[in-house]
Amino acid sequence: MMNDLSVVAESIKRCQRPIICGHVMPDGDSLGSVLALGLGLHLLGKQVTMASSDPLPELYSFLPGINEMIVGEVSPEAFDLLIVVDCSVPDRLGSALLPLYESGLTTVVLDHHVNDQPFGDFNYVRSSAAATGEIIMDLLEALGIPLNTDLAINLYTAIVTDTGSFRYENTTSETHRRVARLLEYDIPVARLSNLIFSEQPISQIRLLEAVLSTLEVSENGQLATISLSRQTQESVGANDQQIEGMINYARNIQNVEVAMFFRELDEQRIKISFRSKYYIDVNLFAKKFGGGGHVRASGCTVEGTLSEVKDRVVKEAQGLFRGC
Ligand code: 5GP
Ligand code: MN
Numbered sequence: 001m002m003n004d005l006s007v008v009a010e011s012i013k014r015c016q017r018p019i020i021c022g023h024v025m026p027d028g029d030s031l032g033s034v035l036a037l038g039l040g041l042h043l044l045g046k047q048v049t050m051a052s053s054d055p056l057p058e059l060y061s062f063l064p065g066i067n068e069m070i071v072g073e074v075s076p077e078a079f080d081l082l083i084v085v086d087c088s089v090p091d092r093l094g095s096a097l098l099p100l101y102e103s104g105l106t107t108v109v110l111d112h113h114v115n116d117q118p119f120g121d122f123n124y125v126r127s128s129a130a131a132t133g134e135i136i137m138d139l140l141e142a143l144g145i146p147l148n149t150d151l152a153i154n155l156y157t158a159i160v161t162d163t164g165s166f167r168y169e170n171t172t173s174e175t176h177r178r179v180a181r182l183l184e185y186d187i188p189v190a191r192l193s194n195l196i197f198s199e200q201p202i203s204q205i206r207l208l209e210a211v212l213s214t215l216e217v218s219e220n221g222q223l224a225t226i227s228l229s230r231q232t233q234e235s236v237g238a239n240d241q242q243i244e245g246m247i248n249y250a251r252n253i254q255n256v257e258v259a260m261f262f263r264e265l266d267e268q269r270i271k272i273s274f275r276s277k278y279y280i281d282v283n284l285f286a287k288k289f290g291g292g293g294h295v296r297a298s299g300c301t302v303e304g305t306l307s308e309v310k311d312r313v314v315k316e317a318q319g320l321f322r323g324c
């Protein structure tokens with residue numbers, strides 16, 4: 001496994017018909033990275049396909065190029081290179097796109113999750129990057145592709161979402177240096193910030209009301225949990241994408257170190273999001289349940305009912321905290 005961006009750049013230069021994919025339940029980093037690289041490779045004259053296993057969130061419909069993305073299955077024969085971004089394990093490609101990887105197509109992985117065994121033939125993983133968008137920006141430079149406004153909007157969105165508007169611990173001087181370069185390309189920062197972080201459909205506020213009514217805080221005040229059943233989600237008419245960010249209400253509570261959000265995918269599968277504030281490594285904690293992610297933000301999917309899984313995971317979390 002080589003972790004050399006110029007080796008990855010060479011493998012991309014050689015291809016003619018790449019397909020670029022991000023992860024299931026795509027977020028701003030996944031979409032912005034796919035689109036910036038896709039639009040960039042198009043400028044190099046490549047016949048580019050950009051794809052997502054899951055539907056594209058309405059929220060990101062402003063991203064330049066998003067209408068060119070394919071949602072769902074594609075046939076591996078049409079491509080000579082699979083480029084996977086912001087995705088640490090093949091499963092997170094989603095069931096529609098996993099067959100591309102399984103077909104044996106040469107695979108490039110570009111990622112910033114903590115991962116010492118990336119799954120590509122060519123890998124570039126930098127966990128100190130706040131967003132995969134930072135890595136894509138460096139790759140475009142290595143490929144000699146000049147930035148333009150469309151690329152800059154996609155890269156800025158990737159970085160601003162994964163850093164929570166430059167407020168999370170992952171934000172570095174390198175992040176700000178890269179963003180300073182992007183801002184030379186006429187990015188409507190205030191408008192993007194409104195679209196991404198502020199405006200919400202009424203169904204999302206109703207959903208928040210329902211989710212907050214499940215809030216529980218542990219006796220020591222350091223663990224906060226919220227949950228959402230399928231039935232509640234359907235009753236307020238909210239879609240999956242409107243759930244993103246809700247865990248922050250639990251995380252933001254004073255003295256809370258770890259927040260958990262339990263979401264019923266179906267009767268036997270619960271998706272859990274973990275967040276921590278200062279000292280607990282939730283990547284390690286998620287790994288206990290077959291998941292992963294970052295030190296301060298991670299997730300997993302666990303089999304069982306909502307209450308069973310919640311009891312099990314909360315129990316496992318006891319003892320994580322200082323002074324307990
Ligand atoms: P979220 O809670 O927003 O879905 O995910 C937070 C972070 O954890 C993301 O960086 C995501 O990649 C990672 N993550 C979420 N769910 C899973 C999972 O099931 N497996 C792995 N390996 N990582 C996950
Ligand atoms: Mn992501």
Ligand code: MN
Nearest residue numbers: 029086132162
């Ligand atoms: Mn990311």
